[in-house]
Amino acid sequence: MDATMNQKRALITGITGQDGSYLAGLLLNKGYDVHGLVRRSSSFNTGRIDAIYQDPHLAGVRLHLHYADLTDANSLSRLVRQIEPTEVYNLGAQSHVRVSFDQPIYTADASGVGALKLLEAVRDYRDHSGAPVRYYQASSSEMFGKVVEVPQTEKTPFYPRSPYGVAKVYAHWITVNYRESYGLHASCGILFNHESPRRGETFVTRKITRAVGRIHCGLQKKLYLGNLHAKRDWGFAGDYVEMMWRMLQQDQPDDYVVATGETHEVREFCEKAFARVGLDWRDFVEIDPRYLRPAEVDLLLGDPTKAKQKLGWEPTVTFDELVAMMVDADLELAQREKTLLDAGHSVTFKTSRD
Numbered sequence: 001m002d003a004t005m006n007q008k009r010a011l012i013t014g015i016t017g018q019d020g021s022y023l024a025g026l027l028l029n030k031g032y033d034v035h036g037l038v039r040r041s042s043s044f045n046t047g048r049i050d051a052i053y054q055d056p057h058l059a060g061v062r063l064h065l066h067y068a069d070l071t072d073a074n075s076l077s078r079l080v081r082q083i084e085p086t087e088v089y090n091l092g093a094q095s096h097v098r099v100s101f102d103q104p105i106y107t108a109d110a111s112g113v114g115a116l117k118l119l120e121a122v123r124d125y126r127d128h129s130g131a132p133v134r135y136y137q138a139s140s141s142e143m144f145g146k147v148v149e150v151p152q153t154e155k156t157p158f159y160p161r162s163p164y165g166v167a168k169v170y171a172h173w174i175t176v177n178y179r180e181s182y183g184l185h186a187s188c189g190i191l192f193n194h195e196s197p198r199r200g201e202t203f204v205t206r207k208i209t210r211a212v213g214r215i216h217c218g219l220q221k222k223l224y225l226g227n228l229h230a231k232r233d234w235g236f237a238g239d240y241v242e243m244m245w246r247m248l249q250q251d252q253p254d255d256y257v258v259a260t261g262e263t264h265e266v267r268e269f270c271e272k273a274f275a276r277v278g279l280d281w282r283d284f285v286e287i288d289p290r291y292l293r294p295a296e297v298d299l300l301l302g303d304p305t306k307a308k309q310k311l312g313w314e315p316t317v318t319f320d321e322l323v324a325m326m327v328d329a330d331l332e333l334a335q336r337e338k339t340l341l342d343a344g345h346s347v348t349f350k351t352s353r354d
C-alpha cells in the first residue's frame with residue numbers, strides 16, 4: 001500500500017485567522033499534512049502563519065496553502081477533490097459581530113451559506129478506506145444571543161442578536177442536518193469567546209491589551225470603547241483548538257459547548273489589563289457610542305460539562321493568566337514599535353474602527 005494512504009490530511013478554512021493558526025500548529029505537531037484555504041487579499045494576510053510557512057521542513061512539504069473562498073462553491077469542491085482530506089475544519093468566517101450589521105448579506109454568505117457550500121463539497125466524498133470525511137463546524141456562543149437560560153448548554157435554545165449570530169445558527173443547523181441526512185461525521189463546537197496574543201485587533205480584549213501596551217510606551221493617549229457592561233466567558237484560543245481536534249477523533253460525531261464556566265465584564269478586563277502595567281483604567285478609557293451595537297448580547301456563560309466528560313476538557317489558562325499573557329505580548333510589541341520610531345522608522349498603527 002502507498003505509504004501516503006494512511007497519512008492524515010486536514011483542510012482548514014480560516015487558516016490565516018487566530019484559531020486557524022493555532023490549529024495548523026497543533027495538527028502539524030501531530031504529524032498531519034495541513035492544507036489551508038487562503039483568500040486573495042491586496043495586502044499580506046498570512047502574518048499569523050508566516051513562522052510555520054517559512055519553515056523549510058513544512059512549507060510545501062507538510063503545509064500547503066491554496067487560494068479559494070467560502071463564497072465560491074466551485075473553488076471548494078475543486079480543493080476537496082485535489083487534497084483528498086481526511087478531516088475538514090471550517091473556521092473561515094466574517095467573524096466580527098458589529099461589522100455583520102454593516103455587511104449582513106456578505107456575512108450570511110461567508111459565515112452561513114459558506115458552510116453549506118463546503119458540506120456540499122464533502123458530502124459524497126470518501127477517503128481511501130471508504131470512510132466519510134470528518135467535518136468540524138465553528139459554531140458560536142453568539143447563537144445564544146439574548147440568552148434564555150444561564151448557563152448555556154448544548155440544549156439551550158438559540159436566540160441570535162446579530163446577522164453574524166443568525167448566519168452561525170444557519171451554519172450550525174445545516175451541519176446537523178447533513179450529519180442526520182447523509183451520515184456525515186460532522187461535529188459542531190459551540191465555542192465561547194477565546195482570545196490570545198494572536199486575536200484580531202478589532203475584538204475587545206485585543207483592542208484593550210494593544211492600547212495598554214501603547215499607552216504604557218507613550219504611543220497612545222486614550223482608549224475608546226463601547227459597552228463596558230457586557231459579560232463574556234473568555235478562554236485561551238490554544239486550549240480551544242485542541243477541543244476541535246478531539247471532537248473529530250470521537251467515534252460518533254456530536255455537538256459540544258466549549259467554555260470556561262466563568263463570566264467577566266468588559267470593564268473587569270480593562271481593570272486587570274491596565275493594572276498589569278500599574279495604570280488605572282479609568283484614567284484612559286472613554287466611551288464612544290460608535291462602538292455600541294444595534295442589538296447587544298449582554299451575558300454569555302457556558303456550561304462545558306459534556307465536553308469535560310466526553311472530551312476530557314480542562315482549560316489550562318485562567319482569566320487572570322489570559323489577561324497577563326495578552327498584555328505582556330502587546331507590551332513587547334509596543335516596545336518594538338517605540339524602538340523603531342525612536343530610530344526614525346515609520347510604524348503604521350491603525351486605531352481600531354470596530
Ligand code: NAP
Pocket residue numbers: 013014015016017018019020037038039041045068069070071090091092093094095096110138139140141190191192193194195200
Ligand atoms: P478570525 O481571526 O476572524 O479568522 C477568520 C478567518 O476566516 C480568517 O482566516 C479569514 O481570512 C477567513 N475568512 C473570512 N472570510 C472568508 C471567506 N469569504 N472565505 C474564506 N475565508 C474567509 O476568527 P477566529 O477568532 O480565528 O475564529 C475562527 C472561527 O471560529 C470563525 O468561524 C469564528 O466565527 C468562530 N468563532 C470564534 C470565536 C472566538 O471567540 N474567537 C468563538 C466562537 C466561534 P483573512 O485572514 O483573509 O481575513
Ligand code: G4F
Pocket residue numbers: 095096097098140141142191192193194202203204205207224225226227228230231232266291292293296297300354
Ligand atoms: O470582542 P467582541 O467584538 O466579541 P463578540 O462580539 O463577543 O464576538 C466574538 O465572540 C463570539 C463568540 O461569542 C464569536 F463568535 C465572534 O466571532 C467573535 O469572536 O465584543 C465583546 C463585547 C461585546 O459585548 C461588545 O459590545 O465587548 C463589547 N465591546 C465594548 N467595546 C466592544 C467594544 N467590542 C469591540 N469589538 N470593540 C469595542 O470597542
